[in-house]
Each structure stands twice: as C-alpha cells, then as structure tokens.
Amino acid sequence: MLYLVAILLICSLVLNIILFRSRLQQRTEVKYIRNKLKKVINEETGERLLLYTDDKYIKSMLIQINRLLDHNQKIIGNYNSIELSMRKMLSNISHDLKTPLTVILGYIEMINNDKNLTTERILGLLKTVNVKTVEVLELVNRFFELVKLESGDKKLSVSRIDICEVSRKIILDYYEILINKDFEVVIDLPEDPVFVRGDEDAVERVLHNLISNAIRYGSDGKAIGLKIRIAENDVDIEVSDKGKGINELHKDRVFERMYTLEDSRNTHYQGSGLGLTITKRLVEQMGGSISLDSIPFQKTAFTVRLKRIRY
Structure with a gap:
C-alpha cells in the first residue's frame, strides 16, 4: 500500500x-x-x-x-501606391491646367492692353482662348467623372444593348475625321444584332475613348480597326491601330490613374492620363474587362469583353 x-x-x-x-x-x-x-x-x-x-x-x-x-x-502597400498615384494625379492635373490657363490669361491680357490689335487678330486670339477653355473644362469634367466612378456615386443602368448598332453609330461619328486624315478603316461587325449586358451611355463613352485614342496616338500607322468577336458567353469589341504602340514594360500600367502617355507611349503626346482609367472603370462596372495587346507599327488593340445576352 x-x-x-x-x-x-x-x-x-x-x-x-x-x-x-x-x-x-x-x-x-x-x-x-x-x-x-x-x-x-x-x-x-x-x-x-x-x-x-x-x-x-x-x-x-x-x-x-x-x-x-x-x-x-x-x-x-495599397495605401502607399494610392497615395503616390494621387500625388502624381494632382501634379499632372496642376500641370495640365496651368498650361492652357496661362495661354488664356496671356491672350486676354494682350487683348486688354494692346490697342493696336485688329478685329481679325482679336477674333483669332478669342478663338484660341475658347479652345483652351474647352480643354480646361474637359479635364475638370474627366477628373470629377473618375472621382464619381471610384467613389461609387455614379450608378450605371445596365440593360440589353445591341453592341453592333452602337458600334456602327460611334464609328460613323468619326467618318469625316478618318477620311480627312487618310486613315484606312477596317470594320468587321456581324450583320445580325448581338446583345450584351451594359449601360448604353457607358458603352458609347468607352468606344469614343478608345477610337479617339487610336486616332490620336496611332496616327503614324494611318489605320484603324473595329471588330466584334462572339463567344459562347461573352462578346469582344476590339479597337485597333497600327501606330507606335505601347512598350511591353508599360502596357499593364496604361489603365492606372494618371499614368500618362508621357510615361509610356509617346513623349510628344502628354495627356492627363484619365481617359483609359475612366474607360476601365466603366467597363468593370458593367461586369466586363479590358485588355491590351501591342506590337509597334503592326497592331495595337484594346479589347473590351462584355457579357453576352442571348434573348
């Protein structure tokens, strides 16, 4: 025991x-x-x-x-990236606003102080002032549009859209410009209606942004293409040009907020860097995606993919 x-x-x-x-x-x-x-x-x-x-x-x-x-x-990391992006955005906007405003103020001062100006000269200066004023308004409007998109204040009305009809309408808006610039235009659209899920105003804005971008930055290639490809559940809308293209190192960044073509595509074109960012946000709000493939002087193509509707 x-x-x-x-x-x-x-x-x-x-x-x-x-x-x-x-x-x-x-x-x-x-x-x-x-x-x-x-x-x-x-x-x-x-x-x-x-x-x-x-x-x-x-x-x-x-x-x-x-x-x-x-x-x-x-x-x-995300916060630091956004902060850096915002700083660059404000810097670029300040620069882009300063340039036309300086011209506007200079020309107005010239009109007020130079009593020897002819009526024809004054009208010419006022025409330039008008052009620069429109540039400022466009930049400010783009900035506030992006702010609304990213804050969620801008709601899209998603419905069934005939993407072929919308595409034809938009490309016709550029007919005179393309003819005057001697562009070769290649359009490949299905004859029958093709329906996608989207907001018609947003789709039009996306196509306007991509086509004007192709005309402006792909002018060296003197060609523009608009093509629609149909998959089982998706529809791809491709806008292409044969210009200088976008370097492989930069092509993933062209949709970033305020990543300008000064950084990526052509130092002669210094945009505000808002157009493609707005385009991407609009496409994403419609449940779609956008991608870029670029071979300089062969083909630079932006492809928007939207959900297909069969009824």
Whole structure:
C-alpha cells in the first residue's frame, strides 16, 4: 500500500513538473510573441513571427497572427501606391491646367492692353482662348467623372444593348475625321444584332475613348480597326491601330490613374492620363474587362469583353 502511494506521489510530482515546464515554456513563447508584435508595430517592419513550438494552440495563434500581418502589409502597400498615384494625379492635373490657363490669361491680357490689335487678330486670339477653355473644362469634367466612378456615386443602368448598332453609330461619328486624315478603316461587325449586358451611355463613352485614342496616338500607322468577336458567353469589341504602340514594360500600367502617355507611349503626346482609367472603370462596372495587346507599327488593340445576352 505504501509502495502504491509512493508511486502515485512520484507520478503526481512528475506531472506537476511537466505542467510547470509547459506553462513556463508557454509563458516564454507568449512573451516572445508580445515583444515581437510590439516591435513590428512600433518600427513598422514587414517581419513575420517565426517560432518553433510543440504547442498546437500557440502554433494556431502564430498562423493567424502572420496572416493578419501579411494582410496589414498588403493594405499598407495599397495605401502607399494610392497615395503616390494621387500625388502624381494632382501634379499632372496642376500641370495640365496651368498650361492652357496661362495661354488664356496671356491672350486676354494682350487683348486688354494692346490697342493696336485688329478685329481679325482679336477674333483669332478669342478663338484660341475658347479652345483652351474647352480643354480646361474637359479635364475638370474627366477628373470629377473618375472621382464619381471610384467613389461609387455614379450608378450605371445596365440593360440589353445591341453592341453592333452602337458600334456602327460611334464609328460613323468619326467618318469625316478618318477620311480627312487618310486613315484606312477596317470594320468587321456581324450583320445580325448581338446583345450584351451594359449601360448604353457607358458603352458609347468607352468606344469614343478608345477610337479617339487610336486616332490620336496611332496616327503614324494611318489605320484603324473595329471588330466584334462572339463567344459562347461573352462578346469582344476590339479597337485597333497600327501606330507606335505601347512598350511591353508599360502596357499593364496604361489603365492606372494618371499614368500618362508621357510615361509610356509617346513623349510628344502628354495627356492627363484619365481617359483609359475612366474607360476601365466603366467597363468593370458593367461586369466586363479590358485588355491590351501591342506590337509597334503592326497592331495595337484594346479589347473590351462584355457579357453576352442571348434573348
């Protein structure tokens, strides 16, 4: 009996020692986690918690903490990217506003102060002032349109649209311009109606942006194409040109907010960098996507994919 009691006491002592060591180890590990987290927060580092442990609860907690740290790093990265983009946007808008406003103010000052100006000269200056004023208004309107799209204030009315009819209407708007510029125009549209899911005003704006972009930046190639391809569940609308194209290093960035063609396509054309961003936001709000493929002086094509409707 005494022998059995002695064994039980020894087992109890060993168990307590194991539990004590386990608690001590657990306390040490929790202390490490606390101090490491404090360092990560205070020093804003991208470190993860690395700790070897046999405790399954500590392991589980470490996994979740590291997931949280990774998520936090992504948020910080996105915030920094957006902040940099916004700074560049404001810088570009300031530059793009300053140039025409300087011309406007200069010409108005000339009209007010130079008494020797002829009526013909004054009318010529006022015509330039009008053109520059329209440029300013267009830039401001584009900026506010993008702000509305990204804030969710601009809601699209999605319905069934005959994309062939809309495409024909838009390309006809550019008929005179294309003829005067001696462009070769290749149009490949199905004869029968093809219906997609979208907002008609938004689709028209997207096509206007892409066609005007092709005319402006692809003018060296003297060619423009508009093609519709039908898949089982989608419809692709391709607008192409044969101009200078877009470098492979930059083509994934042309849809970024304020990523201008000064950075990517042609230093002679310095746009505000809003047109393609607005285009992408409109397409995405309609549940579609937009992509770019470019081989300089062969084919630069923007392809909009929208959901097909069969009825």
